[in-house]
Amino acid sequence: MQEAAYAKINLALHVRRRRDDGYHELETLFAFVDNGDRLSAVPGAVDRLSAHGEFAVALDDPFGNIVAKALNTLPHGAGWAVTLDKRLPVAAGLGGGSADAGAVFRMVERAHGLPEDWPLRAAKLGADVPACVLSRPCIGTGTGTELAEVADNDLAGCPVLLVNPRLPVPTGPVFAAWDGIDRGAMPQGSLRTIALAGRNDLEPPALGLCPQIGEVLAALRDTAPFLARMSGSGATCFALYDTPGARDAAAQELARSQPGWWQMAGKLR
Template identity: 45%
Template sequence: MSQFEVFAPAKVNLALHVTGQREDGYHLLDSLVAFAPVGDMLQLSPAESLSLKVTGPESRGVPEGPENLVLKAAALYGPGPGAAIHLDKCLPAASGIGGGSSDAAAALRGMAALRDVALASGAAVVKLGADVPMCLDPRPARTEGIGEELTPVALPPLPAVLVNPRVEVSTPAVFKALASKTNPAMEPIPAFVEAADCIAWLARQRNDLQPPAVALAPVIAEVLAALSALPGCKLARMSGSGATCFGLFESDAAAEAAQAQLAAAQPGWWSAHGALGDQAAKAAPRLR
């Protein structure tokens, strides 16, 4: 029996500008997204119906019923052979790094491989969540509109440390607290030669959701300060609507050493390190 394994990488908003709001309430975004080599893992095995089992270090509180985006995504393929899906949850929930959306996108890739059909796309995928389309093909991209307008971007690998203080932040509450819903878009994205060039450009951009998120969860400011104080950290910023933050470094060795230092100082925080960039090859379904 065919069993597929699919990696669901963490999504990181390197910059996130809120540029407007539609009449239906959706916010218009201009964001630069890259993916991390850390994430969740899904296993899909043929079955008569759809089912989900969730385990792993971050599985507590993650539902296994039809409200889970993984099952909603798998159901998009309509009637036919089902799948027994096992989600190994390694990313903290509600953390601003697209864990649920990336899991849903991995389920879409896995179901397409399991049934040997075309990958689902279009409005049905967007309805799962604004982040799901960008997670379907986890390569660096500029995302506009509500997140469905994707333009591939070439980025150098960006050594990073990801940190979450284990505080969940409500995305609707962060958007509601946003002082201005109409802000300048990102600067034109240049061709980057190396990580230092990209980091210097990113330093001139923003995450418009960071100030309201810090107001709602002041511990985010503590995380940003801790990252900024690490040796070799060139830029510290929050991802998405929080509370996960990232620090960028110029070498993998510097990021690894910094993450070890932070983990020792703050053992209650979730942290990881790795180079942000293109994770499409790692995220492709693999036959087991």
């Protein structure tokens, strides 16, 4: 079996309050790019994970990797030998590990079906994992695990460019640096309406920890997208364009002016 692990972006991410359990109450609009990591699985004597690709070196604990944990949490018959092509940067705001786990859930669903409590099992692996299992636009509330699909996906097929300065930004310190001010609820409406009227409340604290995010945003905005914003807790930023040609021209310009930055082009699902 083969499955794509679609890159996750947060078109909007509103942090409402700190909870007593140490987590944060969120309202976020998840969207997914038709590009990302790649997983394949063949029968094996036991479960086994091997990784390759540009960012595989960051996966230094194969038993603690979220792909292995996803396999362990789901009944899937005999052993699976899973190969992960790690193309998404780690600690980048793209839900890379969560996307990989989501791909495992979808492979198990095709092969054996998922247990009824799969959302709970997914949430135990990470707050983004339930959304990544679906890998289609949805609104997340609570810690991001309570999901509602968006009826009007008017951004399906929208050209998108992802850019990262190749600097990891751990999620915990960004949330810890949030100023605690509730700036209001996420708007309602279609994907485009929410994205344009929304915001990412983690952008200011992430900028404080990684100023290079500001350079990425400025460079993206110079390419005239209709929206450029940081995803998740950073450091990856995304830009949405009206045409594939505009996206590709932006990608070429950034490759020329910032050859050290990572980028990935695609379309919203």
